[in-house]
Amino acid sequence: MYAAWTVKHKPKSPAEIVGNPSALKTLSDWLQSWSKGIPKKRAAFLYGSPGVGKTVSVEVLARDLHMELVEKNASDYRTEDAINRFAGLASQYSSLFGGQRIVLLDELDGLMGNADKGGVKAITNVVKTARCPVVLIANNAYDPRFRTLRSYCRLIDFKKPIASSIAKRLQHICEREGIQADENALKFLAQRSGGDVRSAVNDLQALAQGKKHLTYKDVSWLAYRDRQESIFNVLRMIVYGRTAYGAKQAVDMADMDLDMLFEWIYENAPAHITDPHDLVQAMDALAMADVYRGRIRASQDWSYLRYVIDFMTAGVALARQNSKVSGWIPFKFPSRIMMLSRSKAQRALLKRIGLKIRRKCHISAARASKEVLPYLRIIFKNNVHMAAGIAKWLDLDEEMVEYIVGTKAKAGKITAFLP
Amino acid sequence: MSFEMWAEKYRPKSLGAMANQKTIVERLISFVKARNVPHCIFAGPPGTGKTTAALCLARDLYGEGYREHLMELNASDERGINVVRETIKTFARSRSIGEIPFKILILDEADNMTSDAQQALRRTMERYTETCRFIMCANYSGKIIEPIQSRCAPFRFTFLPREEHDNYIKHIAECENVQLLPDGVDAIFEVCGGDLRRGINSLQGAASMNKPVDAKLVYSVAGKASPSDVQKMLTTAINGDFLGARKQLRDMLQKYGVAGVDIIRQVHREIFKTEIPERLKIKLAGITGEVDFRLVEGSDEEVQLSALLAKLVEAGYEMKKLS
Numbered sequence: 001m002y003a004a005w006t007v008k009h010k011p012k013s014p015a016e017i018v019g020n021p022s023a024l025k026t027l028s029d030w031l032q033s034w035s036k037g038i039p040k041k042r043a044a045f046l047y048g049s050p051g052v053g054k055t056v057s058v059e060v061l062a063r064d065l066h067m068e069l070v071e072k073n074a075s076d077y078r079t080e081d082a083i084n085r086f087a088g089l090a091s092q093y094s095s096l097f098g099g100q101r102i103v104l105l106d107e108l109d110g111l112m113g114n115a116d117k118g119g120v121k122a123i124t125n126v127v128k129t130a131r132c133p134v135v136l137i138a139n140n141a142y143d144p145r146f147r148t149l150r151s152y153c154r155l156i157d158f159k160k161p162i163a164s165s166i167a168k169r170l171q172h173i174c175e176r177e178g179i180q181a182d183e184n185a186l187k188f189l190a191q192r193s194g195g196d197v198r199s200a201v202n203d204l205q206a207l208a209q210g211k212k213h214l215t216y217k218d219v220s221w222l223a224y225r226d227r228q229e230s231i232f233n234v235l236r237m238i239v240y241g242r243t244a245y246g247a248k249q250a251v252d253m254a255d256m257d258l259d260m261l262f263e264w265i266y267e268n269a270p271a272h273i274t275d276p277h278d279l280v281q282a283m284d285a286l287a288m289a290d291v292y293r294g295r296i297r298a299s300q301d302w303s304y305l306r307y308v309i310d311f312m313t314a315g316v317a318l319a320r321q322n323s324k325v326s327g328w329i330p331f332k333f334p335s336r337i338m339m340l341s342r343s344k345a346q347r348a349l350l351k352r353i354g355l356k357i358r359r360k361c362h363i364s365a366a367r368a369s370k371e372v373l374p375y376l377r378i379i380f381k382n383n384v385h386m387a388a389g390i391a392k393w394l395d396l397d398e399e400m401v402e403y404i405v406g407t408k409a410k411a412g413k414i415t416a417f418l419p
Numbered sequence: 420m421s422f423e424m425w426a427e428k429y430r431p432k433s434l435g436a437m438a439n440q441k442t443i444v445e446r447l448i449s450f451v452k453a454r455n456v457p458h459c460i461f462a463g464p465p466g467t468g469k470t471t472a473a474l475c476l477a478r479d480l481y482g483e484g485y486r487e488h489l490m491e492l493n494a495s496d497e498r499g500i501n502v503v504r505e506t507i508k509t510f511a512r513s514r515s516i517g518e519i520p521f522k523i524l525i526l527d528e529a530d531n532m533t534s535d536a537q538q539a540l541r542r543t544m545e546r547y548t549e550t551c552r553f554i555m556c557a558n559y560s561g562k563i564i565e566p567i568q569s570r571c572a573p574f575r576f577t578f579l580p581r582e583e584h585d586n587y588i589k590h591i592a593e594c595e596n597v598q599l600l601p602d603g604v605d606a607i608f609e610v611c612g613g614d615l616r617r618g619i620n621s622l623q624g625a626a627s628m629n630k631p632v633d634a635k636l637v638y639s640v641a642g643k644a645s646p647s648d649v650q651k652m653l654t655t656a657i658n659g660d661f662l663g664a665r666k667q668l669r670d671m672l673q674k675y676g677v678a679g680v681d682i683i684r685q686v687h688r689e690i691f692k693t694e695i696p697e698r699l700k701i702k703l704a705g706i707t708g709e710v711d712f713r714l715v716e717g718s719d720e721e722v723q724l725s726a727l728l729a730k731l732v733e734a735g736y737e738m739k740k741l742s
Binding site: 266270271276277279280282283284286287290291293294297298335336339355358360361362363364365366367370371372374375377378379382383385386387388389390392393394 | 494496527531617627678716718
């Protein structure tokens with residue numbers, strides 16, 4: 001059954017929370033102080049960027065201290081009724097079961113988005129007279145609209161946990177899921193999250209669920225994913241643009257370098273510009289853009305960049321004459337980039353083989369892989385003895401033999417002859 | 420049968436043993452006798468003996484310890500200016516110990532050097548002439564800058580004539596106890612066109628199957644050695660599936676490492692065999708030429724070739740409208 005790992009592996013005890021030990025301690029001390037009577041500040045205001053563990057800290061401490069947590073999201077108390085209900089909860093001393101109660105108001109930023117100034121004022125009034133601990137959570141406590149509210153609250157800053165702590169947590173989750181994960185794969189995810197533990201766990205699940213082993217290769221392509229959302233709008237401006245000017249504008253909106261944008265357009269334009277004549281125009285424009293890229297490389301004269309832009313944006317946009325907008329075709333990640341990064345290890349191996357051949361055959365590594373390797377493949381597949389002799393002569397290791405012959409079994413037969 | 424690459428095993432070890440390029444070899448032998456070698460350019464197609472001649476020259480000149488006086492660099496792998504500034508300069512400036520006062524630097528595939536690196540090389544060649552002589556091997560001497568060409572003695576290597584090629588291949592087959600049928604020899608020449616390295620590799624590939632080497636076997640080896648299925652890709656495009664054709668192109672380039680120029684030349688041959696209106700063929704040939712030129716200039720292989728695929732999609736569409 002599918003369960004989000006952010007829920008399934010939510011911390012159950014304070015020890016499981018990633019980072020922020022001092023914030024946790026402050027919050028815990030303040031909650032416990034309620035047992036000795038109402039403290040000076042009746043509300044705690046937790047703030048910090050998304051996914052650093054604000055909400056989960058409250059949940060874990062409530063469980064730990066046997067307090068009942070009454071939780072409200074910002075979206076729930078926009079109406080006056082809801083505020084009143086919140087006021088009612090906060091005005092009681094204890095919960096039905098006699099224990100202490102915590103009233104949590106999460107996502108206060110959301111409230112602000114609705115320009116509900118009256119709401120903040122009402123909350124402030126409730127806090128002033130609260131008879132049980134009120135916990136407020138927002139990304140930014142220093143929003144001017146919280147100024148008055150802030151002065152009635154104990155402010156607790158949640159910082160972004162460092163990457164190595166996040167990686168450790170991910171490792172823990174992998175162990176529970178029975179996944180063997182490479183250390184640098186988890187480090188990559190942790191670093192990429194920028195301190196957002198929740199997103200790191202989400203990414204881990206998306207990439208690792210159902211796998212036995214998670215490698216660096218599995219995660220590294222994510223680096224490109226982040227910018228996907230904004231790129232869709234840019235692509236739409238180009239592929240469905242009606243004016244040269246509009247299409248050219250798109251370049252400024254794209255938050256990526258020009259080569260990457262080129263790849264996106266090159267990957268997606270043909271699926272959207274389908275009429276054969278239009279297709280020829282569009283691909284010609286991209287080819288011309290590429291020619292100018294080459295001229296920039298050759299001359300180091302970057303003033304040609306304007307022509308690259310003209311062709312790859314306006315050139316593609318105005319290719320559309322007869323192509324119909326046929327249904328909704330999603331934009332795809334440039335797959336040749338993915339292929340390139342996936343086969344990076346393989347290309348490195350190919351290069352090493354090339355260098356081995358070069359040492360013996362007086363031919364560049366680049367040409368060796370094109371001119372000698374195909375024949376090695378044939379020989380290795382057909383003649384174990386000759387293959388073993390050549391492998392020894394070229395000083396190939398097992399990995400290389402396996403790459404050349406294609407399967408582990410066949411490679412084993414060949415390497416059996418090696419010393 | 421011996422178990423190393425035959426192309427290396429049967430590489431001649433001395434100028435006297437070289438069967439081909441007679442006039443060139445004679446001049447090189449005269450250099451050895453005079454114990455003086457000028458800077459040289461060995462230009463010519465692959466597999467015609469450029470590197471072999473350079474290695475033989477060095478061996479004949481210095482004797483068995485020739486390795487100490489020789490550096491072999493490959494410009495395809497080390498083509499940047501830094502190689503010239505560091506590796507080459509360091510080697511060229513140090514004095515040789517021994518009776519011959521200069522060393523030899525073989526710069527293979529020199530036409531792949533950037534023009535910056537070539538400019539830097541030109542000064543190095545001039546400055547250290549006394550301590551180092553350069554032999555530049557290249558497919559096209561035209562890609563070597565004029566000032567370097569003018570400092571070198573040029574040698575033009577040509578494809579082996581049919582007879583020399585056949586003798587060489589037959590000689591190896593004999594030494595390796597390979598049963599080589601006459602139509603097998605024909606096929607090897609047909610497939611390799613006088614490129615001896617390729618010819619020997621084809622022979623060894625075919626021989627590895629432990630069957631008599633006949634034409635059929637040679638062609639099947641040649642087919643496997645170049646997995647580019649250009650014909651299939653063209654048909655996909657003409658049938659209107661651009662994305663499918665581009666995928667096939669991408670696989671050829673990335674998975675099998677086929678060179679873009681090899682694909683474009685095969686495309687050029689295939690165009691005339693394909694069923695498209697006659698007038699389109701010549702138009703497409705013109706476009707192939709343009710793409711070929713752009714690739715040599717250094718444009719992106721897939722982008723340029725897929726623009727050509729789009730044209731084939733259009734051609735297929737036009738044809739359908741006519742019928």
